[in-house]
Amino acid sequence: MLNVEPSSLQRATAQAPHLQEPKVVAKDVSVYYGEKRALFDVSVNIPDRGVMAFIGPSGCGKSTFLRCINRMNDTIPICRVTGKITIENEDIYDPSLDVVQLRARVGMVFQKPNPFPKSIYENVAYGPRIHGLSSSKAELDEIVQKSLERAALWKEVKDRLNDPGTGLSGGQQQRLCIARAVAVNPEVILMDEPCSALDPIATAKIEELIDELKQNFCIIIVTHSMQQAARVSQRTAFFHLGVIVEEGNTEEIFQNPTDKRTQDYITGRFG
Amino acid sequence: MAVETAPMTPDSALSASRKNEAIRARIKRRYSAERRFRAYGIAAILFGLAFLVALFSTIFARGYTAFQQSTFTLSVVLDQAAFGSSAPTPSELRMADYTKIANRAIQQALGVDPNNKADARAAADLLSQNADTQIRKIVTADPSLVGQTVKVDVLAHGNVDSLLKGQFDRSVAESRRKLSDKQLGWLDRAIESGILTKKFNTGLFTYGASSKPETAGVGVALVGSLYMMTIVLLVAVPLGVAAAVYLEEFAPKNFITDTIEVNINNLAAVPSIVFGLLGLAIFINFMGIPRSASLVGGLVLALMTLPTIIIATRAAVSAVPPSIREAALGVGASKMQSITHHVLPLAVPGILTGTIIGLAKALGETAPLLMIGMVAFVVEYPSTPMDAATALPVQIYMWATAAERGFVERTAGATLILLAFLVVMNVTAVILRRRYERRW
Ligand SMILES: Nc1ncnc2c1ncn2[C@@H]1O[C@H](COP(=O)(O)OP(=O)(O)OP(=O)(O)O)[C@@H](O)[C@H]1O
């Protein structure tokens, strides 16, 4: 059995997500890359103001599913998505829905920190600027500061906002990317293995940050670290070969997995 | 290298030492192979450099004299009688016999009796035929000079110029020489007294075509080349960048775009003269743009440069990491915004380099311009791109086929000017690339 500290489990239980009103609802989502099918009728409800973790062995379709939620898969010509995904009962694959609008509502943090090769300030200000979220320089300054504070980066960079974002350390860069995503005030934040390129200290900082952010956002995180999933998430879905094998409250998944495959995966027998 | 893991029995120790020897021998061979390869590389580079040095030094040795021109500094008497009145009308100013004025001045300067017909003629022959024009220009610019004596720099004849540049052989029999003994005597005295000197040849940069080397320059060609480069920039860069961005970012990957891609690469390899033929057929015969106009030349060169710019831009755009695009899309930028805000700025150094290299290629291009009649004898500066003009490399080509000694040095001199432009452009490309290069 996985070694999960009881404290984090208790915390997760204490803030049990209200599943009555899920933020994101996926129904029978299938994804094809050309002829190849990567997801098989995936259905899942994702609660608001909480963290949902996707775990599973490599190549099982976690990233693919995550990228369906902000329609990032649209940028892959051979990719085809069927099924239905709604955010607050709004079908995001409705032809009348604007993808650009959607991506302002659903922010994304990528596996490798990818700040723009511009200043720290510009990195954060870019989103608000293109969406016209501020009417003055002062307002924009405020958004930038608030976003950096939310990403727990403000103290470290407040004196060098004009330095290039690419000059920060890996962990700082990733927090900058989180600040950039937060700056447009999204409803959902998708994180695809946000800590896989970071050392344990930077990882701890990001996890702390995720814990903070879940007060205001619906966070979906893909991770390969079971400890991380247990530490930060309230609900967990286990993906295997393109299907969700098991999905539920995190402590249940980790302590009493019902499916043999889940059991094997979280005890490290395969993956 | 295999690692020996078996226990060291005496037997295996022996085989191990033998193995070590083999390994050492192989390592030695590998190192010597590397050394040989380096030597070949250095030899190849030295070989190339030697050719380059030889090329530049011969051109320079031949061409540097073109930047100086022999000039008489004469006291020119602007006698009122030559103009008809003390306050001549503009037409009187224009019509005055400046040849006579110039001849008088040179005769006086050399101490030749103007009444001795043969001597007077021989002295006058030492001046450039352009001398009258030079004096006229000064007088028409300032009519108050009439009635005064002014110091004027007047070009010497091409033969005199050859003499001053040490290209004249005095040992040839007088009857077969271009300058007689008497003329040589006058000239030696003139040099001694300092009225005949070599001055910096501004005329090389300002004059247009001429049959006399001393008044031939690359002025018209420079203006023509400038017009054409401007047209290339205005036409090829926007078209090329737009085409490249569309192909790289928007175009669906299918048979049609594949064909287009292959053809663009082929176009870059099409001989330039073919573009000249195309220009002749389309721009001159079909669209009716006048022959020899720099507009036609510019359009032809733009077509020729287009593939270079497209290929360079595509390479630069595709070198921008996809993570940057995803980041932009991820915060809700539209595809167009992700390109204009992030991809293009990052691709700028590559685009600039491609553009400048394409421009440099276009600047040195001759063959297509011959096809569209830019090999013309143009004296007047073209005031618009619709006027007849020549281009730098074409001017070099035309001078290279002229016989006079003065044109030989001008050919090399104009080549030096062209090379200077090319070097400046390439250095600019390198500097821009360094300056804007960004890492991510
Ligand atoms: N752009 C693509 N084109 C074709 N096939 C793809 C593409 N992206 C993913 N796939 C395929 O879809 C399947 C799921 O991939 P996905 O990236 O979603 O896996 P994952 O669970 O995120 O794996 P990992 O944990 O290694 O990131 C894989 O079999 C993969 O080969």
Ligand SMILES: [Mg+2]
């Ligand atoms: Mg993945």
